[in-house]
Amino acid sequence: xRVSHRVGDLVHIxxxxxxxxxxxxxxxxxxxxxxxxxxxxPRIGVVTRVSDCGYTxxxxxxxxxxxxxxxxxxxxx
Numbered sequence: 001x002r003v004s005h006r007v008g009d010l011v012h013i014x015x016x017x018x019x020x021x022x023x024x025x026x027x028x029x030x031x032x033x034x035x036x037x038x039x040x041x042p043r044i045g046v047v048t049r050v051s052d053c054g055y056t057x058x059x060x061x062x063x064x065x066x067x068x069x070x071x072x073x074x075x076x077x
Contacts, residue, residue, distance in 0.1 A: 005047045005056055010075040013043040013058070017072075019065035020055075037065075044075070 005011060013019075021035040045058035045067070055066040 005050055005069070005072070005074060007047055007050065009047045011045050011047060011056075011058060011072040012075055013039055013045050013060060013067060013072055015039050015042055017067060019060065019067055021063065022066050045072070 017039045019037045019039065020033050023032040023034055043060050045060035045065070047056055048059050048064060049057035051057075054069055056069045056072060057064055057066050058072070059065075
């Protein structure tokens with residue numbers, strides 16, 4: 001089952017997930033990671049951009065990060 005996130009959704013980001021700040025490019029293969037951080041505890045984020053390349057952009061901890069879509073889970077309210 002494919003889970004689709006939408007802009008504005010709250011998501012759960014588990015511990016030990018890579019958060020990446022990238023230099024954006026139209027071609028995903030040309031995207032360059034500028035900063036990488038691994039979560040040391042679970043976090044909550046807000047989806048700011050959804051793409052088909054396997055990564056979702058979230059706002060978390062005062063920054064925008066790209067996170068592998070398979071590693072985040074929607075929060076039901």
